[in-house]
Amino acid sequence: MSRTLGGLARVVVAAAISLASAGCGMSVLRHTPTILDKDELIVAVKPDQPGLGLRTKQGTFEGFDVDVATYVARHLGKKVTFIATTSEGREAKLNSGEADMVVATYSISPPRKMQVTFAGPYYLSQQDILVRSGTTNIGDVRDLAGRKLCEAQGSISTSRIIEGRGVAAVLVPAPTYSECVDLLRSGAVDAVSTGDLILAGFAARDKGAYTIVHAPFTEERYGIALRHGDVAGCEAVNRAITAMYQTGTAPKLLRKHFGATGLSISTSVPQFEGCA
Structure with a gap:
C-alpha cells in the first residue's frame, strides 16, 4: 500500500514539475518584448532630410518617414512620439530602449539584420x-x-x-x-x-x-527597424504597410512629399523580407 502511494506521489510531483516547466515556457513566450505590448511608440527619425524626416522650427518632425511611422502606429492602435537619430545611431537607439522603432531611410542589409528585426521594406528607393x-x-x-x-x-x-x-x-x-x-x-x-x-x-x-x-x-530597401527578435511586432507592421499601399495612402504620401521633384515614384507594395 505504501509503495503504491509512494509511486502515486512521485507521479503527482513529476506532473506538477512538468506543468510548472510548461507554464514557465509559456510565460517566457508571452513576455517576449514586443511593440504590441506598448500603448505609445517612440520612433526615431532623421531630423535633417527634407521630404523624409525634418525637424521644424517648432520642434516637431515632418516628412514621408514621419507620415509612414504615424500611419503604422495608428494602424496598431498606438500613440506615437518622435525622436531624432543619425544613420550611425540607429541601432543604438533600439538596443538601448530609447526607441521602439526606427523609420529613417534605413536600408535593409544582411549585417544589419543581425542587429535589428526589419519589417518591410516600406519603399524601394x-x-x-x-x-x-x-x-x-x-x-x-x-x-x-x-x-x-x-x-x-x-x-x-x-x-x-x-x-x-x-x-x-x-x-x-x-x-x-x-x-x-x-x-x-x-x-x-x-x-x-x-x-x-x-x-x-x-x-x-x-x-x-x-x-x-x-x-x-x-536598390535601397528602406525598412522599419524593431528590436532584434520582435517577430510579432514585425508581422503586425508588415500588415500595416500592406494596408498603407492598398488603401492608396502610400502613393498619396509619396506624391505629397516628392510629386514636384520629377522623381519616378514606385507606388506598388514592396516585396517583404520576412520577419524570421
Whole structure:
C-alpha cells in the first residue's frame, strides 16, 4: 500500500514539475518584448532630410518617414512620439530602449539584420548620384572614379560603389547627409550618392543648386527597424504597410512629399523580407 502511494506521489510531483516547466515556457513566450505590448511608440527619425524626416522650427518632425511611422502606429492602435537619430545611431537607439522603432531611410542589409528585426521594406528607393548643377563630367557611377565622394557615417551607400562596383572614388567623411550636401555646395566633394528619395529632398529644398544624375545602379530597401527578435511586432507592421499601399495612402504620401521633384515614384507594395 505504501509503495503504491509512494509511486502515486512521485507521479503527482513529476506532473506538477512538468506543468510548472510548461507554464514557465509559456510565460517566457508571452513576455517576449514586443511593440504590441506598448500603448505609445517612440520612433526615431532623421531630423535633417527634407521630404523624409525634418525637424521644424517648432520642434516637431515632418516628412514621408514621419507620415509612414504615424500611419503604422495608428494602424496598431498606438500613440506615437518622435525622436531624432543619425544613420550611425540607429541601432543604438533600439538596443538601448530609447526607441521602439526606427523609420529613417534605413536600408535593409544582411549585417544589419543581425542587429535589428526589419519589417518591410516600406519603399524601394534607387541609389543615384547628386552633383552641383552644371556638372558635366559625372554621368553615371563609373565617372566617380578618382572623384571626391562624401561618405555619411553609418551609411552603406558608398560601400556599394567602392566594393560593390569596384569604383575607386575618394571618400570624404561627414556625420550626416545634410553635411554631405553642404560639402557638395562648397565644392569640397564632387558628388553625394545614396537613395534617390534622399537626394530628391535636398534638390527640392535648394532649387537650382543640385542635379540628380538619373543613372540609378542599386536598390535601397528602406525598412522599419524593431528590436532584434520582435517577430510579432514585425508581422503586425508588415500588415500595416500592406494596408498603407492598398488603401492608396502610400502613393498619396509619396506624391505629397516628392510629386514636384520629377522623381519616378514606385507606388506598388514592396516585396517583404520576412520577419524570421
